Amino acid sequence: MDRSFISYCRVSTGRQGKSGLGLDAQRAAIARFAAAEGYAVAAEFIEVESGKGHDALDRRPQLAAALARARKRHCPVVVAKLDRLSRDVAFISGLMAERVSFVVAELGSDVDPFMLHIYAALAEKERALISRRTKDALAAAKARGVVLGNAKQSAANRAAALERAEELRPVLQQLHGRSLREIAAELNARNISTPNNLAWSMVTVRRVLHRLGLQGCP
Secondary structure (H helix, E strand, O other): OEEEEEEEEEEOOOOOOOOOHHHHHHHHHHHHHHHHHEEEEEEEEEEEEEEOOOOOOOHHHHHHHHHHHHHHHHOOOOOHHHOOOOOOOOHHHHHHHOOOOEOOOOEEEEEOOHHHHHHHHHHHHHHHHHHHHHHHHHHHHHHHEEEEEEEHHHHHHHEEEEEEHHHHHHHHOOOOOOHHHHHHHHHHHHHOOOOOOOOOOOHHHHHHHHHOOOOOOO
């Protein structure tokens, strides 16, 4: 049986070296998956984007090429993280109709397409709720006469922190039940950096878990 797959990485020219989303980090995650599962990389496709709003398949030529190669070889496409495909549920649903299997390295090979939909839907819903809560909190503070200072910059910083936290949600859910110390050690072992590009500690793990509302984690 052919144990090969097509590797797909997606980076942004503005963020490719940050927060574990860089090309080297994605390649490393995919290489670890291949070694653990006994797979070989048949071909690699790298998408470089200059900004947001590139979910349409006709604006992702490397993803289209990866799909075509995978169909020809009858093998799956492997990505390091689910958001390297997309953060949009509708786009991911459309990809599932392309007759190509997708595997997310950090989730493992036994996660079926239905669960990928669930992970994507949860992340999308949480982002919407976070955005709404942030706007409501700012509006309430302003109504009380609180001087917000540079509210635009503060909101942008908060949104960036929440976005990074959401990117980590699948792996943190995978590590559910471990201690803060164990989670920090595992994230460091996977070469996933904190938003400040530092090593993980119990404090930073607790902060991200709280931001995501993962109260069931220790």
